Amino acid sequence: NAGVTQTPKFQVLKTGQSMTLQCAQDMNHNSMYWYRQDPGMGLRLIYYSASEGTTDKGEVPNGYNVSRLNKREFSLRLESAAPSQTSVYFCASSFQGASGNQPQHFGDGTRLSIL
Amino acid sequence: GESVGLHLPTLSVQEGDNSIINCAYSNSASDYFIWYKQESGKGPQFIIDIRSNMDKRQGQRVTVLLNKTVKHLSLQIAATQPGDSAVYFCAENVKLGAGGTSYGKLTFGQGTILTVHP
Numbered sequence: 265n266a267g268v269t270q271t272p273k274f275q276v277l278k279t280g281q282s283m284t285l286q287c288a289q290d291m292n293h294n295s296m297y298w299y300r301q302d303p304g305m306g307l308r309l310i311y312y313s314a315s316e317g318t319t320d321k322g323e324v325p326n327g328y329n330v331s332r333l334n335k336r337e338f339s340l341r342l343e344s345a346a347p348s349q350t351s352v353y354f355c356a357s358s359f360q361g362a363s364g365n366q367p368q369h370f371g372d373g374t375r376l377s378i379l
Numbered sequence: 380g381e382s383v384g385l386h387l388p389t390l391s392v393q394e395g396d397n398s399i400i401n402c403a404y405s406n407s408a409s410d411y412f413i414w415y416k417q418e419s420g421k422g423p424q425f426i427i428d429i430r431s432n433m434d435k436r437q438g439q440r441v442t443v444l445l446n447k448t449v450k451h452l453s454l455q456i457a458a459t460q461p462g463d464s465a466v467y468f469c470a471e472n473v474k475l476g477a478g479g480t481s482y483g484k485l486t487f488g489q490g491t492i493l494t495v496h497p
Contacts, residue, residue, distance in 0.1 A: 268422070304489065304490075305489055305490075306470075306490055307487045308487070309484060309485070312484060354422050356422075365411040365472050367425040367428050368413075368425070368485065369425060370423045373420075
């Protein structure tokens with residue numbers, strides 16, 4: 265059972281380049297999330313998708329776009345990368361339903377450096 | 380804005396000791412709390428969760444205590460092992476309005492580094 269799979273694991277970009285981070289989950293979860301984690305800090309929510317066909321901004325959405333391609337896949341795009349976007353990016357998924365919140369399960373991250 | 384915070388950024392214990400990691404939260408509307416463990420180079424790993432209608436929940440070697448009066452959350456690890464060495468995060472979910480949900484939008488604390496010495 266793969267859980268949440270993120271690609272690529274590492275990437276170096278130049279300022280102004282664009283890139284899409286991929287995320288897929290095989291747990292039949294309806295909700296998916298993108299976070300960034302900077303040194304010495306907790307995770308901050310960039311965007312989330314409560315269900316297929318919907319996306320919403322999180323705490324730090326500026327400079328990013330997302331696409332919920334289908335139930336399994338949720339991608340994060342940097343249109344014009346900036347050094348401030350150097351970070352580790354985590355994708356997560358969970359099942360959110362009438363029974364209330366359920367824990368989110370995370371991938372192992374994409375380490376992105378912008379020069 | 381309201382946030383989750385941790386009292387201690389580092390904790391060092393001897394193998395076999397019990398560990399207690401603390402977390403303070405400020406939003407009284409939070410209704411769900413999670414503890415995660417993060418090892419170097421890995422994503423956060425779910426440890427245990429607790430809903431606001433509970434005071435205590437136990438798992439395998441771990442116990443989470445919730446004190447809503449003082450807005451405090453703690454994670455207790457029994458018989459700590461070297462493999463428990465990691466960064467531990469608490470996270471809270473804020474319920475949006477009466478009968479609403481926040482679709483699992485979590486606010487994370489900064490993390491506590493737990494080091495277990497053999």
